[in-house]
Amino acid sequence: MISRVARLRHIAPLILIFSSLAAARDESLFTSSVTYCSPPETLLIQQFDIAYFAKNESIWFNISAASVDPNVNVTANVMLNVYGMHPVNFTIDLCSLFNGALCPLPMYNFTGSDSIPLPSSLGVSGKIPSIAFQIPDLEAYAQLSLTEVSTGALKACVQATLSNGWSVHQVAVEWATGGLALLAILSAIFHSFAPDTLAPFRLFDLLYLYQWAASTALLDLNYSSVYRAFATNFAWAMGLFSASATSSIQVSINNMRHLTGGNMADATGDSAVALVNRKLSPYNSMTSSAFIDTSNQYAAVGVENLWALTDMTSTNYVSAASVASVKELSAAADVQLVTQSSSNVLQAGVPIYVNSVGIATANAFMTVFLTFLIIAAILLAVISVGYCVLAVTSRHGRWKEHLADWQYRYPSFSRAWLLRTCLIVFTPVTIFALYQWTLKDSWLSILISVFLLVAVVGYLLYPVFLTIRLALRSTPYALYTQSDHLASYGPLYAIYRSERFYATTPLILAIFVKALFTAFSQANGEVQVVAMLIIECALLASLLALRPHKSRGADVLATYLAITRVVCTGLMIGFLESLNLGAIPRVVIGIVMAVIISVAVIVMFVNTLVNLGLMRLLPARYRRRRDDIPDGSVLEKGADDTDWRPRNPTPQRNIPLDPDVNQPYPDSPSQTLTDRHSAYSEESGSTTLGSLLPQRWSIQPSQPSTHSRSNSQSQYSPSQSNYSPSCSNHLSTASSPRQSVPPSPLRTHSPSHSRQPTIDEHPSFP
Incomplete structure (x- = not known):
């Protein structure tokens, strides 16, 4: 079984693509999260940190635990789950260790930290393949179960996920993609004053690529940990900036929800991996049968209700000493209880994704809403400052003639950027506003989601209505001759040929329909994947049939991005829980999807540089001569013009x-x-x-x-x-x-x- 894990060695070079640093580091495995897999009865844990170093085969630990039941003789079972396999599974009789010092378990609090070298006779290094120290987002956890010798009752169960320190989620990647988006925004603003390039239109293409990459991890699927971590690199494009449970924004949202009828849990201060459903990665399986039986035994009992059992005459469940300690443990909330019946389990889709970036499930929409308010405030401030500058400078005689035309065009320029902003935020607003309706948590959050969704959709539909009406009343060519309409609502159609002015409408409709399936089909991943695949294939077919852009290069770029979406959506079928695909194939699928999306981001990076005008820095013999470009629409002279279509061939x-x-x-x-x-x-x-x-x-x-x-x-x-x-x-x-x-x-x-x-x-x- 270990050899199957070693097969991942062949894809290790691909993994290095996502690494922000290539510096050497010690090979180690350490606990990333700790949870109870059954209600604590004998052993209470407040801190459990263990690290294994392969260089000298030593273990470092930092443990704070307590044994509260007297006269308990237990056996310890240690089970290691690596990508759904169990290379280590053995049971130790604690009475045979240390001359019986642990039989019965001593009643005292144990707090200590030390480093202990392991004897070579254990052969630990031979049982752990070297790929386990290199593959990012390792899917492995260790489980410790204490079973009473006389009765066979489970006295304690602890699960600790393992990590090697490598992950495809990197802050450097977030800053790099954010820097590229900032460069595209500056390029779009600069070229808005000279409408002879495609930079303002490519801004939406770049940000939509980011948003789509993030939205692929919002479905009810069993994603591999590596792809889930990769998708969180683009969470900021959805308005979900990484936060902690104690951040001022998240605390304010929590207070607002609780004051307006919200009763859902807040974000945890620890890793969200600890609360992931045990069927999903990185756990990849149900726990042992002992855990299942025990969890059924406590099906109606949560951590917060354990002390209510003190009135029971029988002590088969929890002792009084355990109840007092569980009260303290619940208040401290250092280690949480996660069983089949726990209400704090994170299901696949939006809950796992948003909690992975430190945002509670019920706070997702309000976080997006606040981000939208900040963007709107910045946009309105920039527009206002620009108008004031024009008004002041136009009073001088020397600038009056030059700025008179700009004062006339400035309202249209402002409307165009408001429309472009609504196109950019349309994807996250529709997804999380509709998803907020399914939570039924806070009436104020639902009310705000309705207002925001109506405002964004309304501001998009009104220009679409005006554009279609103008095209039907006269001719589609009139859309390009009326300068006021073109300057105001050009982001919807100016990039397309006059007879294909409606080419943006299928994309807007597709975004809205995908948001419906993402929000309202969270319990059925099969329906979501099939619907997404049909929508993406329909968009690709429309591009191939219409070829709406004014240049062949623009059509090629749009088709390439559509093919990327279709291929990745098709690969997501392997994440369906009903297929029961192994963990290792799912990891490979996740890495392939990450590579495909990364290549698309690189393509858009090059395209952004070209639209920025850097091609002019190349020698003249490498650039296309300006005389070779036919006269016509100025948009046909953009950077995407690998070929042009003359209107009257000669x-x-x-x-x-x-x-x-x-x-x-x-x-x-x-x-x-x-x-x-x-x-x-x-x-x-x-x-x-x-x-x-x-x-x-x-x-x-x-x-x-x-x-x-x-x-x-x-x-x-x-x-x-x-x-x-x-x-x-x-x-x-x-x-x-x-x-x-x-x-x-x-x-x-x-x-x-x-x-x-x-x-x-x-x-x-x-």
């Missing part, structure tokens, strides 16, 4: 004329006028009107003589022997014995089946 090279039919042009004015007359032949019924002419040509205003006209007519008459009718499409010219000109590089097509002369360049003009 040949990209000149086609030379046939030199055999290219004749020199006569020099006399009479012949020039005769050419005009011969442009139409009565006999052939053809004309050369509308044909392309050389850039330099002239016509003498003087009238030719009758004799000259007759000579010229006879010269170009079809009956002459030097003129042979032909079906050629080449443009022919007259001949002159005095001067000839080089063949023109232009070639035009005449509807005539005979060659007709045209006006050529007069040699007397420069």
